[in-house]
Amino acid sequence: MARSDQLDRLEEVLGYQFRDRALLERALTHSSYANEAPKSEAVRDNETLEFLGDSILGFLVAEMLFEAFPGFREGQLSKARSHLVSEPSFARFAKELGIGEALLLAPGECRSGGRVRESLLADAFEAVFAAVTLDTGLGAARDVARKLFAGAVAELDPGELSFHDYKTALQELAQGEGKPLPSYRLLSESGPDHLKEFVFEVVYDEELSARGTGATKKEAQRQAAKAALALRLGRATRA
Numbered sequence: 001m002a003r004s005d006q007l008d009r010l011e012e013v014l015g016y017q018f019r020d021r022a023l024l025e026r027a028l029t030h031s032s033y034a035n036e037a038p039k040s041e042a043v044r045d046n047e048t049l050e051f052l053g054d055s056i057l058g059f060l061v062a063e064m065l066f067e068a069f070p071g072f073r074e075g076q077l078s079k080a081r082s083h084l085v086s087e088p089s090f091a092r093f094a095k096e097l098g099i100g101e102a103l104l105l106a107p108g109e110c111r112s113g114g115r116v117r118e119s120l121l122a123d124a125f126e127a128v129f130a131a132v133t134l135d136t137g138l139g140a141a142r143d144v145a146r147k148l149f150a151g152a153v154a155e156l157d158p159g160e161l162s163f164h165d166y167k168t169a170l171q172e173l174a175q176g177e178g179k180p181l182p183s184y185r186l187l188s189e190s191g192p193d194h195l196k197e198f199v200f201e202v203v204y205d206e207e208l209s210a211r212g213t214g215a216t217k218k219e220a221q222r223q224a225a226k227a228a229l230a231l232r233l234g235r236a237t238r239a
Helices: 003-014 021-027 031-036 047-068 074-084 087-097 107-111 118-136 138-154 166-176 217-233
Strands: 183-190 197-204 208-214
Touching: 003 021, 003 087, 021 047, 021 118, 031 107, 047 074, 047 118, 047 138, 074 138, 087 118, 118 138, 166 197, 166 217, 183 217, 197 217, 208 217
Parallel strands: none
Antiparallel strands: 183 197, 197 208
């Protein structure tokens, strides 16, 4: 595929067309390629763009999380950001965009699997966001980030971000909002001793209640808290 066609395709999947395509070329230039290029060509690699892009993505993803989860406390937001702003996450997006095929690598780096190496893909993904920002500003980078990360943000599990300690997460949420602590009430207990089933109700701020069932009182309370979190934060949680 011709180089211009590669860049056209990448712009298409990004949903962004560069005014200065030289910025995109630099974002896709690995240091191995730049080091082996003739000095007269003055080829610049993407390492400083990676640095800038990492900070830009950290901010844009944090902004999305702040808007999507207004009830989260700082620790939960930080954990979510760490999950999304990471090498595996960036490498996955880079693969989906086809960045690996467009990377400029030295022959040796290419033969050693550079086009599929997560660290190189993640670095190039960061560099591309820096290039978009330098090309037309943060607003354009925000538009691209919201398009790419929307699904990943929507799939976040509030319980996982609280280490599956749903009762603690619900309590911290109440404290953060200046509301009374959640209260739990046993609704029913049934079954023989070896096969008990408990049903608990949790009440959050007297306006929201949820129920949970479990083989122990602790598990029933945990499931009730999980259901209440899902209702309060507007996100379905997984077991």
